Amino acid sequence: MLSANIVLFTALAYVALLFLVAFVSDTRARKGWLGLVRSPVVYTLSISVYCTSWTFYGAVGSAARSGLEFATIYLGPTLVFVGWWFLLRKLVRIGRIHRTSSIGDLISSRYGKSTSLAVLVTLIAVVGTTPYIALQLKAVTASFQVIADATNTSLLGMPTRELDVRTGFWIAAGMAVFTILFGTRNIDANEHHHGVVAAIALEALVKLFALLAVGLYVVFSIGGGVAEVFRLPTAAAVLQGPETFGTRWVALTFLSAAAIVCLPRQFQITVVENADEGHLRTAGWLFPLYLFLISLFTLPIAIVGLATLPAGSNPDMFVLTLPMLHDQSALALLVFIGGFSSATSMVIVASIALSIMVSNHIVMPIVLRLPRRSVGVSGDVKKLLLVSRRISIGVILLLGFAYFVASARSDALAAMGLIAFAGVAQFLPSLIGGLYWHQASKSGAFSGLLAGVLVWGYTLLLPSFEGGPVSASLINDGPWGITALRPQALFGADGVDPLVHSLFWSLGLNLALFVLVSLFRDLKPLERLQATLFIDVFRNPADNESRFIRRSAAIDDLYILAQRILGTDQAQRLFQDFARRQGSRDDLPQPDTEFIAHLERQLAGGIGAASARVMVSQVITGETISLDELMRLVDETQQVIEYSQQLEHKSQQLQITAGQLREANERLKTLDAQKDDFLSQVSHEVRTPMASIRSFSEILLSNQDLSTDQSMRFLDIIHTETLRLTRLLDEILDLSHLERGELTWTLEPVDASAILRRAVETCQGMADGAEVDVEVDCRADDVEVFAHRDRLSQVFINLISNAIKHNTDDAPRLRIVSSVLDGRFIVDVQDNGPGIAPADRERIFTKFSRAWTTARPTATGAGLGLAITRAILRRMNGTLDLLPSMGAGACFRVALPVRRAAADVSK
Amino acid sequence: MSARVLIAEDEPNLIESLSFILGREGYEVSAVSDGDAVLERLRSDRPHVLILDVMLPKRTGFEVLKLIKLDPTLSGIPVMVLTAKGQERDRKTAEDLGADAFVTKPFSNQDVVDRIKRLAGG
Incomplete structure (x- = not known):
């Protein structure tokens, strides 16, 4: 069993070690040896200030009470570091460029450097953090009393006496001293607290080591192995706690994720103390790993604690009471130091963060509103700030202590932590x-x-x-x-x-x-x-600010101001540096807009953006915010957005156009293929008569011994073929004109029935020659249509002569029926010939198709007749169709709109 | 014995001119005017040379050519393809199908006679 003195001595020795580490790091950093202190590992370890005594002791307590719920506290930050890495990077970048000194400063600065917002955020932070600090004091006090007073009841994890308020007080006081010594050496946000960060990193290692040590001991020495532990009856109870992944689970994960971003101490460590944006990349995987390791033994310790410690034991103290029960004094002491570490690191960082906020956002604005006293005392504001920070630290710890005393009787650690989380969220x-x-x-x-x-x-x-x-x-x-x-x-x-x-x-x-x-x-x-x-x-970049705000001031006033806040040395250095940057040989820079913006940012690092702005404004002689420039900037952003929208719109249009082009291209390809076909057909149709002409000419030329009859016959063939060729070319031209609509006929009212009668008469001779029996059935007379007389006649003659020429029946017959139906003049030309195969029904209307040549190979035409006929009718708003075959033969139907009105007038 | 030439052509005037020039050279000429008739005639009365027009009714010259070359009893007959569509594509098709000569309309009588001589002699 450990005596109170040994525990006390160890704790003090540990504190002395922390002092030493902090002191050495601080001194080395001042000499410029940053080395280890600026490594990403130290940065990551310092972020683990997130794991306070609440997680050190309370996680096991939470696991014992509510099963897996404890995991949410680690899950949230892990999600943020792994998935929301870009948010942290943005925070860090903004923090560095705008020299942000706290979360309150960031929020106030973002919303127009508002003082009222800074005050509100500071107050919320103080109210939210006080219970949290009290929690740490309580955890240390309780653990001290448990370990130093090892009676049977203390093994229950509950001190025999009331919590010793005096112990709590001395702990608070000790932390205040440490924090004041190492946390308020300077006021500039960009001069990091190297000593503190080093000490916090060491503490992070200690608490991890302590938890892993006790975890290993509990699992392998007390529990007898991992499998054995999870076979304990209490394991089932712990694992089947309240519903996992329920609303509370989600809420807790969300809260802890919010906390890792919003807690003032996390902001202090992650953003303000960040020395290099690249460190975030390491933290992105190392911090989740740290969290994983520190939560690794939570469940086993809870299970074994529930199984082996007497009923009614305080689960929040399992980590400590388990080794004590087994007389492992050294281990218990290590655990105590681990818990002590988690508590102190949290309190130190939290009180630094809060003191900066209180002094910058509450004390400074008040001082600035007081009537100005001594003007131009070098470093007076700096001194004031340091003093106010020291007092703030004292007050904050005092507040925490007071809360600790007030809530000494409440026993759940986790609940208090969650209240704080919800506050800063x-x-x-x-x-x-x-x-x-x-x-x-x-x-x-x-x-x-x-x-x-x-x-x-x-x-x-x-x-x-x-x-x-x-x-x-x-x-x-x-x-x-x-x-x-x-x-x-x-x-x-x-x-x-x-x-x-x-x-x-x-x-x-x-x-x-x-x-x-x-x-x-x-x-x-x-x-x-x-x-x-x-x-x-x-x-x-932040330099842009000078684009928008035009300010002027006397350089002396600015210098005095800088001196008051930064002290003589630093102010001088700042002015000299900038003068050099401006290319001036003087020690004093030109007090232009750019310099004023630069100075304001430097001051903001010390006293916060809002206060810096107020202070600079006091010495400014003229200020104009260039609204035009500002609007232009906003416009630029707007333009980029609009431009991208336009691009999106355009790309959609392009897609549509591309689609249309593709379709057009397909159409063109089809047309091109049709044109090729057409040319090839023309070529064929021309070459065939040409072949005869050439062949017979050559015969006539090279054979002088031909009989006159023979010569005459061959000449006749040449003549016929020439005519055929001419006719063909005429037809092609005709069709081409028809299709392009180039023929300039004037349509006029004509008597279609009369034209039909004359066409029939014209073909009568041909019919007689072919012994075709023509029957005409004119049911409509005196029908006026809007047409071209000769062309209409050509249509009828074409159809009738086709029917005569291609009829191969033994008793060829032709029947022509005209009628008026639904306001249209209808002429059907029906033959009893071979008909047209279904496959050819559409094809026959296309150029150069001769459905009949299969049956009667004669040089009768180029196969343009039907195409021309149809084209002519189309020009007269009429149609030519092949009616569905009814029995033998083919039946072509001409339909033309009847011009009734004119017919009426003529009557 | 004079060589026999079969003309498969649907233009009567061309049949007449081809018959005349080949007859003068001593060939025995006969003619058919559609694709089906060609195959029938080839089997019933095998000629020494075939002049085959591409644009034949019922069965195109190319189809006929393909069938001839597929049929081992007919594939030995030399074929001169005659076409009015003097396109390179048709020439290629004819060659691929195994045509022995390719002549476009309008043709030179002498050219036709020379080719037939070569095909009939070979």
């Missing part, structure tokens, strides 16, 4: 919205934050005091008995997990107000500028 909408949404305005952020934090306080923080200063009736019946306002069941949302309930209402209202107010309130010029600089941080 209120920053999330303004923070993320500010980084990605141009329209997000200060009023939106302010109203959202205020409403969110009030609802959070009412629904989550207030009920945590139940039994203490808050009466149970308020919780159960609502204020003044109004049940709709019960803190844990707002508007009848009964039976919901209190945390989920609070998160829903607070964040919901926060987000709704943030969005709605932002939408309805216009941005001020400075807000618009900052929004653009933040959101497009990867495109617009």
Whole structure:
């Protein structure tokens, strides 16, 4: 068993080690030997300040009480580091460029360097962090009393006496001293707290080592192996805790993800203390790995603790009481130091972060509003700031201590941590919205934050005091008995997990107000500028600021101002550097807009953007925010967006055009193929008579001994073929003109029935010669149509002569029927010939197709007749169709619209 | 014995001119005017040379040529393809199908006679 003195001595020795590490790192850093301190590993280890004593002790407690729920606390940050890496990178970049000193500074700076917003964020941070600090004090105090007072009851994890307030006080005091010594050496955000970071990294290693050691001991020494542990009866109870992946599960994962971004201490370590953006890449995988290792033995310890420690033991202390039960004093001591480490690292970083916020956002604005006292005392503001930070640290720890005393009786560690998480999660909408949404305005952020934090306080923080200063009736019946306002069941949302309930209402209202107010309130010029600089941080360097704000000031005033805040040495260096950059030989730079912007950023690193702006404004003699420039910047962004939309639109149009072109191309290809076909057909049709002509000419030329009869016969053939050739060429030209609509006939009212009669008469001779019996049945007389007399006649003659020529029947017959049907003059030409094969029905109307040549090979035509006939009719708004075959032969139908009105007039 | 030439051609005037010039050279000439008739005649009355027009009714000259070359009893008959579509594509098709000569219309009588002589003699 360990005596209190040994524990105390060890703790003090450990603290001394921390001091040493911090001191050495700080001194080395001052001499410029950054080495190890600036490595990505140290950066990652310092991020593990996330794992406080709450996770060190409380995770096992949570696992024992609620099973796998503890994992959410690790899951959220893992998701952020793995999946939301780009968000962290943006935060870090903005932090570096704008010399952001805290999360409050970032939010206020984004929304037009608003002081009121900075104050609100600071207050929320303090209110949210105080219970968290109290939690750490409590954990250390409790663990100290448990380990140093090893009676049987203490093995239950509960100190025999009340928590010793004095122990808590001395711990708080010790932490305050450490923090003040190493956390307030300078005021500039970009001068990192190397000593603190080194100490935090060491503590990260210690707590991981302690947890792994106790985990290995519990599993392999007490439990007898992994499999054995999970075979314990309590394993089932732990693993089948409350529903996994339920709403509470999701809410907790979300909360812890929000916390890793929004907690002031995380922001301090991840953004403000970041020395190199590239370190994030290492942290992206190393931090999740750290979380994995630290949570590795949580379940086994919880299972073994439940199985072997007496019933009623405090599960939050299993990590400590398990080795104690087995008399492993050294291990217990290591665990105690591990827990101590987690608590101190959190308290130190949190109080540094909060003290910066309090001094920059609350103390400075007040000082700036006080009537100005001594002007020009070098470093007076710097001194004031350092003093205010030291006092702030004291006050914050005192507040934490007070909360610790007030809540000493409540025993769940995890609940207090979650309350803090939910509090800082209120920053999330303004923070993320500010980084990605141009329209997000200060009023939106302010109203959202205020409403969110009030609802959070009412629904989550207030009920945590139940039994203490808050009466149970308020919780159960609502204020003044109004049940709709019960803190844990707002508007009848009964039976919901209190945390989920609070998160829903607070964040919901926060987000709704943030969005709605932002939408309805216009941005001020400075807000618009900052929004653009933040959101497009990867495109617009901060120097852009000088494009928009034109300011002038006396260089002396600026120097005095810089001296007051930075101290003489640093101010001198700053001015000299910039003078050199401007190319001036003087020690004093030109106080142009660019320099003023640069100076303001440097000051912002020390006192926050809002205060820096106020201070610089005091010495500014003229300031104009160039709205034109600003609008142009906004326009540029807008243009880029519009341009990309246009591009998108254009590419759609291009796609459509490409489609149309493809179709047109297909059509052209078809037409081209048709043209090729046509030419090839023409070629064929021309070459055939040419072949006869040439062949017979050659015969006549080379054979002088031919008889006159023979010669005459051959000459006759040549003559006939020449005529055929001429006719063919005429037809081709005719068709071509018809198809292009180039023929200029005037259509006039003609008597179609009379034209038909004359056509029949014309063909009568031909019919007689071919012994074809022609029957005419004119059922319509005196039909007036709008046509060209000769062309119409040509149509009829074509059809009739076709029917005569191609009829191979033994008793060839031809029947011509005319009638008027539905306002159309109809002429059917029906023969009893071989008919037309179904496959050829459409083809016969195309050029050079001769359906009949198969049956009667005679040189009768080039196969253009039907194509021409159809084209002629089309020009007269008529049609030519081949009727479905009825029995033998083919039946062609001509249809022309009857010109009734004219017919009536003529009558 | 004079060599026999079969003309497969649907233009009567061309049949007449070809018959005349080949008859003068001493060939025994006969003619058919559609694709089906060619194959029938080849089997019933095998000629020494075939003059085959491409644009034949019922069965095109190319189809006929393909069938001839597929049929081992007929494939030995030399074929001179005659076409009015003097395109390179047709010449290629004819060669691929195994035509022994290719003549485009309008042809030179002497050219036809020379080719027939070569085919009949070979």
